[in-house]
Amino acid sequence: MxxxxxxxxxxxxxxxxxxxxxxxxxxxxxxxxxxxxxxxxxxxxxxxxxxxxxxxxxxxxxxxxxxxxxxxxxxxxxxxxxxxxxxxxxxxxxxxxxxxxxxxxxxxxxxxxxxxxxxxxxxxxxxxxxxxxxxxxxxxxxxxxxxxxxxxxxxxxxxxxxxxxxxxxxGAYFASGLNPVDIWVTTTYSRAGSGGTGAAKCGGNYASSLLAAKEAEAHNCEQVLFTDAATHHWVEELGGMNLFFVTDDGELLTPPTSGTILEGVTRDSILQLAPQFDLRPVERPVALDEVLTRLEAGTITEALACGTAAVITPIRAFRFEREGAEAEAVVPQAFGPATKALRQRLVDIQWGRAADDFGWMRRII
Ligand SMILES: Cc1ncc(COP(=O)(O)O)c(C=O)c1O
Missing domain, CATH: 3.30.470.10 (Aminotransferase class 4, branched-chain amino acid transferase, N-terminal domain)
Incomplete structure (x- = not known):
């Protein structure tokens, strides 16, 4: 009943x-x-x-x-x-x-x-x-x-x-509003392991992310990027958001949700919207080394975080520890054209200013 x-x-x-x-x-x-x-x-x-x-x-x-x-x-x-x-x-x-x-x-x-x-x-x-x-x-x-x-x-x-x-x-999720954020890449702490609860939205995942968030704060970063627990080789997601990269050859790249990553509603919506902006959605494992190398080379041009609370948040830089010192990989175009276009379309659909081509909105009143 x-x-x-x-x-x-x-x-x-x-x-x-x-x-x-x-x-x-x-x-x-x-x-x-x-x-x-x-x-x-x-x-x-x-x-x-x-x-x-x-x-x-x-x-x-x-x-x-x-x-x-x-x-x-x-x-x-x-x-x-x-x-x-x-x-x-x-x-x-x-x-x-x-x-x-x-x-x-x-x-x-x-x-x-x-x-x-x-x-x-x-x-x-x-x-x-x-x-x-x-x-x-x-x-x-x-x-x-x-x-x-x-x-x-x-x-x-x-x-x-x-x-x-x-x-x-x-109101706005981040205190800094829509300013591009800095992300701390932790290889000290893990969010989710194989067979664990990473794909579930359960309190324990967030409790175990808090110390990493504090580490991020100490490095003047707004959010943490977790890598895979077994090798710390692959990027997974942020403490409360999924992650995308835009490449210079038109890919919209994101790690697959294979058990350790939350299957974000915003993530899925962005993957569906991508072709409307001439972006090819690609879900494949992404190595941290690939990200850092391509940011330096400029072949990753934009990076963005996404989730219900903040919609799409542009990323300015990834910060991490290398050989005992703090290092930084800056995103070539923080809040670049792809990030802007995707965010604008998503909020326009949500607030009824753009056509709801996918039938995503459900009227309550
Ligand atoms: C760990 C984590 N990943 C991703 C997301 C984004 O999911 P969604 O787009 O459904 O809000 C969230 C937020 O809910 C989250 O807590």
């Missing part, structure tokens, strides 16, 4: 004037939360149930709850966009629903069907539509998640699980 996430009567709703006052000119990222959240519960041997849309509030958690000790949880990230005519749209939400199912499978959490996932997201966006910002590049970031909520110690898959969706009005 499908879930409906009906609104609990009597939950408070913030007025549009108060929302505008609280958000100000820039809502930031992940700071403010809307009035409601969608919630459902599961226990072993039964279907998902108790689905409702209720007031955003803390969860009562048993201190022994499995997620706090063994990290059994998965999450998603997608956005709702307000178009000029005030209609509200989601971008490829079924891709997030399917990835959420794959992540849930890997973490041995009960999957939530695509229909139920979309029902929860849509119910929340409809109820909290006033929180979808309308200013340039602003949107409503939506965070579905499932976590093990059984209060029993012991390493085993939880027999009680909670699914929820919360939402947060968001």
């Amino acid at each position: 499908s879930l409906s996430f009906a609104l609990v009567p009597g939950t408070p709703t913030t007025s549009p004037a108060e929302i505008a006052r609280r958000l100000g000119a820039d809502p930031g990222f992940g700071i403010h939360f809307t009035d409601h959240m969608a919630v459902a519960h599961w226990q072993a041997g039964q279907d998902w149930q108790d689905d409702q849309l209720t007031a955003y509030a803390p969860f009562p958690l048993d201190p022994a709850v499995t997620v706090l000790h063994y990290g059994q949880e998965v999450f998603e990230g997608l956005k709702a966009y307000r178009h000029a005519d005030d209609s509200i749209w989601l971008f490829r939400p079924e891709m997030n629903a399917r990835r959420f199912q794959r992540s849930s499978y890997r973490l041995d959490l009960p999957p939530i069907s695509e229909t139920d996932f979309l029902a929860a997201v849509e119910a929340l966006v409809r109820a909290d539509a006033a929180w979808v910002p309308g200013a340039e590049e602003q949107s409503l970031y939506i965070r579905p998640f499932t976590f093990a909520s059984e209060g029993v110690l012991g390493v085993h898959s939880a027999r009680r699980v909670t699914f929820a969706v919360i939402a947060s009005p968001s």
